[in-house]
Amino acid sequence: MCIQIFYLVSTSTTKISILLFYRRLTDRVSTQFQWLLYGVMAFVSCCCVAGFITMLVGCRPMEAYWMQVNPVWLAENQGKYTCYDEAAYIVFIATVSMVTDFIVCILPMSLFFKLQMNWRRKFALAAIFGIGFFLCICGILRMVKIIETYFKSYDITCKSCYG
Numbered sequence: 001m002c003i004q005i006f007y008l009v010s011t012s013t014t015k016i017s018i019l020l021f022y023r024r025l026t027d028r029v030s031t032q033f034q035w036l037l038y039g040v041m042a043f044v045s046c047c048c049v050a051g052f053i054t055m056l057v058g059c060r061p062m063e064a065y066w067m068q069v070n071p072v073w074l075a076e077n078q079g080k081y082t083c084y085d086e087a088a089y090i091v092f093i094a095t096v097s098m099v100t101d102f103i104v105c106i107l108p109m110s111l112f113f114k115l116q117m118n119w120r121r122k123f124a125l126a127a128i129f130g131i132g133f134f135l136c137i138c139g140i141l142r143m144v145k146i147i148e149t150y151f152k153s154y155d156i157t158c159k160s161c162y163g
Contacts, residue, residue: 001065004090005055011097012048015104016041022108033111040103047096051089058084087150094146098139105132 019041026033059065064081067073112129115122 001055004093005052008048008051008055008093012044015044015100018104019044019107025108026111033107036107040100040107044100047093047100051093054084054089058089090146090150091143094139094143098136098143101132101136101139105129105136 019037023034023037026037056062059068060082064077064083067077068081068083108129112122112125115125117125
């Protein structure tokens with residue numbers, strides 16, 4: 001649970017930090033671009049808060065989150081707890097993360113082509129954007145592994161894997 005919360009908060013704050021950097025770089029560009037940045041920041045923030053709340057209140061009682069894989073506890077507490085579908089939650093959060101990764105990488109592209117700078121600086125900037133797109137590809141690979149782990153393996157921590 002802590003790992004999922006830390007992942008959600010760290011990726012969200014990283015994206016917001018990058019978007020704030022874009023805002024700082026584009027102070028005099030266009031009002032529409034500024035509003036688009038604010039909209040994406042609001043979306044990322046709302047998804048982070050919603051995901052955080054879901055993690056905290058998703059299982060009642062809270063210890064059911066980690067105890068539901070214990071067969072003894074499960075037998076004693078059958079029907080006494082409720083938990084959200086962890087696999088669906090993880091896939092949803094990973095999908096939102098992937099989409100926002102692509103948005104954060106694509107946003108400055110319209111400005112990149114308009115920049116008037118020498119080819120060396122433009123190449124260096126393109127390399128930095130290339131790293132961002134590489135991370136988007138890593139997000140896609142992460143999604144493949146998530147689906148494999150939660151829906152195709154017999155991982156004991158995956159509630160939907162054992163029926």
